Each structure stands twice: as C-alpha cells, then as structure tokens.
Amino acid sequence: MKFPYTDIVLEHFRHPRNVGKIENPDGKATEGSPACGDMVSVYIKVEPKTNTIADVKFESYGCASNIATGSIITELAKGKTLDEAKNITWKEASEALGGLPKIKAHCSVLAVEGLRSAIQNYEERHGLVKEKKPTTVEVVRQRLRKVINPLTGLNVVRTNLVQDIKVKDGTVRVLVDLPRDHQFVHNIKDEILEKIEPLWDVKEVVVEFTE
Amino acid sequence: MTEEEMVDRLIYLDNAAATRLDERVLEAMRPYLFDTYAVATSEFGYSQGIEAREALDEAREALANALGAAPEEFIFTSGSTESSNIALKGVALALSKKKGKHIIVSKIEDFPVLHSAQALEKQGFQVTYLDVDGEGFVDLDQLRDSISNETILVSIQHANQEIGTIQDIEAVGGICREREVLFHTDATHTFTRVPLDMKKIAVDLVTVSAHTIHGPRGTGGLCIRQGTQIAKWMDGGFQEFNLRAGLENIPGAVGFAKAVELVTPKETKRLQEMRDHLIDRMLAEIPHSTLNGHRRKRLPQNANITFHFVEGESMTLHLDMRGFAVSTGSACFSRSLEASHVITGIGGDHERAHGSIRFTFGRYNTVGDVDAVVQVLAETVEELRSISPLGKNEEKEEA
Numbered sequence: 001m002k003f004p005y006t007d008i009v010l011e012h013f014r015h016p017r018n019v020g021k022i023e024n025p026d027g028k029a030t031e032g033s034p035a036c037g038d039m040v041s042v043y044i045k046v047e048p049k050t051n052t053i054a055d056v057k058f059e060s061y062g063c064a065s066n067i068a069t070g071s072i073i074t075e076l077a078k079g080k081t082l083d084e085a086k087n088i089t090w091k092e093a094s095e096a097l098g099g100l101p102k103i104k105a106h107c108s109v110l111a112v113e114g115l116r117s118a119i120q121n122y123e124e125r126h127g128l129v130k131e132k133k134p135t136t137v138e139v140v141r142q143r144l145r146k147v148i149n150p151l152t153g154l155n156v157v158r159t160n161l162v163q164d165i166k167v168k169d170g171t172v173r174v175l176v177d178l179p180r181d182h183q184f185v186h187n188i189k190d191e192i193l194e195k196i197e198p199l200w201d202v203k204e205v206v207v208e209f210t211e
Numbered sequence: 212m213t214e215e216e217m218v219d220r221l222i223y224l225d226n227a228a229a230t231r232l233d234e235r236v237l238e239a240m241r242p243y244l245f246d247t248y249a250v251a252t253s254e255f256g257y258s259q260g261i262e263a264r265e266a267l268d269e270a271r272e273a274l275a276n277a278l279g280a281a282p283e284e285f286i287f288t289s290g291s292t293e294s295s296n297i298a299l300k301g302v303a304l305a306l307s308k309k310k311g312k313h314i315i316v317s318k319i320e321d322f323p324v325l326h327s328a329q330a331l332e333k334q335g336f337q338v339t340y341l342d343v344d345g346e347g348f349v350d351l352d353q354l355r356d357s358i359s360n361e362t363i364l365v366s367i368q369h370a371n372q373e374i375g376t377i378q379d380i381e382a383v384g385g386i387c388r389e390r391e392v393l394f395h396t397d398a399t400h401t402f403t404r405v406p407l408d409m410k411k412i413a414v415d416l417v418t419v420s421a422h423t424i425h426g427p428r429g430t431g432g433l434c435i436r437q438g439t440q441i442a443k444w445m446d447g448g449f450q451e452f453n454l455r456a457g458l459e460n461i462p463g464a465v466g467f468a469k470a471v472e473l474v475t476p477k478e479t480k481r482l483q484e485m486r487d488h489l490i491d492r493m494l495a496e497i498p499h500s501t502l503n504g505h506r507r508k509r510l511p512q513n514a515n516i517t518f519h520f521v522e523g524e525s526m527t528l529h530l531d532m533r534g535f536a537v538s539t540g541s542a543c544f545s546r547s548l549e550a551s552h553v554i555t556g557i558g559g560d561h562e563r564a565h566g567s568i569r570f571t572f573g574r575y576n577t578v579g580d581v582d583a584v585v586q587v588l589a590e591t592v593e594e595l596r597s598i599s600p601l602g603k604n605e606e607k608e609e610a
Contacts (some may be wrong), residue, residue, distance in 0.1 A: 001531070001532075003528070003531070003532075013525075013528065013534070014529075016598060019597070019598045022600075030600065035564040036545070037522070037542055037550065037561045037562065037564075038228075038540070038543065039520065039600060039601070040600075041600040048460075059599060059600035060598055060599065060600070061520060061521070061522060061599045061600055061601050062543070063522050063523075063524035063525055063541070063543035063544075064521050064525055064528045066522075067345060067525060067544075067598065083599075104543075107543060117578055168338065186549065187549075
C-alpha cells in the first residue's frame, strides 16, 4: 500500500498521544483555520516553581497531519520550560515526524500555534505579559510569518510574496504578489485575515493581490 | 481482525471517479488494437481501413441509439472533459457574433462545465451561475428570469458528481425550447443508468463518458442534435463530421459501445439497492450523520453523507489503511485545498463539506462491501470523535 505520509506520521495518526482535555487547565487555546477548516485545542498544566509544562493534552478536528502534529507537539513540549516550548517550531515538529507534505503545512502549523497560544493564555492569566503594543508594520510582518504558501510550504514573508504592508488609523493593507486567479488566493487571504484581525487595535484588514 | 488482515483487501467505492475495466470490454477492443488497427478510411480505402470504418460506424450507432439520437448526431471525444469543452466553447464560438454572449450554468456543475464557463467569462462572455436549493435542485424560476435575448446556451448537469442529485432536465429543456436557447447537459454520471431519450427531452447537447461504466478511459462522446449551431474547435482533419479533428480512437469507441451494452436495468437496480442499504444503515447506526442530496431523486450508484465533528481526509486515510477507497469533499483532500463547491453550493457550511464522504458503487461491488464499510466507518468516526474538540456537548445532551 502507498500512503502520502511517513510511518511516524501514520503511527501518531493512528495512535495519537496525550489526547483529551485537562480539567481546570492553567492555559488553553483553540486554533482554527477557516481556509482549511481544521481546528486544534491545546491544554496545559504548568509547574509554577520551575515554569515548566507538567502536562499537555490536545484535541483535533482535522486531517491526518493536523492530528499527527498535535500528538508530536505534546510529546516535544512535556517537561520543557515555557520559553523552550514557545520556541518549538513547525519545522522541528515536522522533522520529528519524519517530514510532512508541504501542502499540509497550514493544517499542521495549527498545533504549533495552539501550544504557543495556550502558553500565552497562561502568561496573560498570570500577569506575565507586558503591556499591549500598538500594531506596526513590523508586528504585522511577524504575524504573517505564520501564513504558509501551500505551494512551497514556506511562509509568505520569507518567500517575498508580501510585497507591501501599510498600517494607518486601524486599517492594515497587505499587498500579496500573486495573480488574482491563483489557485491559493482564497486560502492565503483567509489566513492573513485570521492572523491580523485579532490584533487589539486593528479595525479593518484589506488583502490585495497583484494582477 | 488483526491489522495485517485489515489491509489485505480492496473495496473500491469511488466508481464516480474511475471504474475497473470489464474484461468483456477489453475483449471487444482487442481486435482493433492488434488486427484491425488501421485508420478508418473512406469506402474507397483499403480493406483494413474499411473494416475499421465499419466498426466505428457500428459503435457510433450503438451510442446514438442509447440516447435516442441518430448516428450522425454523435461524435466521439477523449472523455467528458473534452465533450463539455466542445459544447460550451463550440456554441460560444458559433453564436457570440450572431446572437449574444450570455451563458447560464448551475453553480454545482462539474469542473469541465464550470471552468469552461469561467474561461469564457475571461474572454468577455457573461455567465449566470444558477443557485440550487438545499438538496441541489436548480431554481427553475431563476432560470426563466435569467434567459435574455443575448443568451446562447444553458448548461445544467443531468446529475451531480458528488451528491448525486438528478435535475429535472425535462423541465429545463422545456424552458429552453420555449425561449429558443440551446441546452447542454453533462450526463457523465447518469448515462445508461438514468434514462435520457433525446426524442423525448428537449436537450441539444449531451456529454457522456465510458469511464463511469467500466469502459475504457480516455473515451467519451458528445451528442449534438441535428441543426445545432456549433463551431469546430479542435482543428486538424475532417473526422467526426468535421467537428472534432484527430485520429479516431476506434478501440475506445468499440469498447465504449460494449460497455453500454453490458449495463442492464437489473444491474442498475442492484446498485440502487446497495445505495439504499448504505444510506439506511449509516444514518441509523452512526449518530450525527446527514445525507447530502435528495433521498430518492439521486444517482442509483451514489451516496454522500456528512459525519459531523470529524474531518474527511482523516476518515479516508483510516478507511484506506483498512482497504477501502472513498472520496471526500473536505478541503484537506483536494488538490486546490478548497472545500467542495457542491456542498457549499447547497448551502452547507465549511463544516458540512469537511466531514462529507462520497460512496459510489459499480459492477464489482457487493452488499457485503456495504456492510463492511458501514462497520469500519462507524469505528473510525467514533475514534476520531473521541479526539475531536467538537460535538461533546451534543452527545451529552442526547445521553
């Protein structure tokens, strides 16, 4: 038989580790992509003395790579300090799984973000976050580093797809260097909106494509 | 059942995508691959060419008969994609200067029609995309209102490729005839399974294909009612009544005719029984499942069900590992990463497409296959729901 995934991915897909909810978690987050439809929830218990992740669980409403990444990320995060866990990248998760198809990057990156968001949620609840920063072009650019171009599996900033970013009076304009009828414009646009709209001082996000 | 045993079978339930060739079709084709392989010549050609011509003519007659048409109304093509391209672009080329540049299609057409319409739109044509209701039926009032003096073609499929809904093409044909607009229907999935008689139905162009009925792939046809204005689009020689150039695919044509001959009402009834058995069992035994399309006015060989709170690619992969081939409307499964335009077209949200599975039956399936897939899918759905963040509250409410 011929499957589109590595044996490690299939193993985690069939027998995902650390599945479920944690009752009264110290931090939790749900990440979902309307472009793909996948969703992942991550729950953490934190050991406050050492600031390490004592327990982590996940739930997935998603495809095989979403489930497998959720599973591996819990294994990678357990026992790590919050700062270490926050810095686990999609690339590390993907490598631990023996590689994921590029086109699946945007489904699987959700689990990585879910973990980061759950940690952020813990930090916010425990007063560990600095004050709200105003949204700048640089803040937008950082956020767009999480938007993956499914064709290359690389983010849209790194591949120079983001041609221009403008931030003015709560309106963010992003110009993407892709033709309007490109196969993935809808996905990329939805993901950009999803990343930028939640910023506290952003009122409107306009995504434009080149001809 | 051990894991080794699980994968030691193949139950193929994706017959809408492609079917296994019937050996009898291959036997019918064989002489035209190895013995009478000459090009079809005119009646003044050499013997092998004349024999080839006769075989092509016979096949054409069989295909035309199956649609209630005359042989000179049927042209062979490379498949339904080409047929629908010829229908839309050929009519557009023929009538845009004489009559107008407006085309009407339904929004749930299969890609050959939908993308041909979009390509024409880029060339300056106006296209109306008709809405469908929750079961996939085209809004006939909207069709009536959309036709103008500029309208040159209406293209509405006979039945849907994903949810199986069979359109009332008799009514569509009546409306088009009254308003003197050409009507094309994509009958790829209904041909030989659901009656379509061009003597009774006012349809001008019909797309058919061999790949859905255990015939050779790469072979299809377009039936064009006598007198229909259509321009040649594939240029070259004078084949197919000077409408489609290219060396005739005689083995394909002969195989297509044989495939048509082998479809019987009895077999179609058997497929329908499997379909009904699958729908009844799935809806009864798997909670939170919804049928997509109409319960009865649907392709006899098609079932399409959404299993809520789980994702399609996860289900298809679990099924694949246990030896079943099915398809899903989930974005994660598609090459374009877009959810099925059919499920979203019937007003379903992204979630409905996300958890949809299409089962399509063919000659080599049995009721045992249906029972096996119900059992395995019930386990799969339960397993995936146990790790899903969705649906937990609903289950508690029921308990």
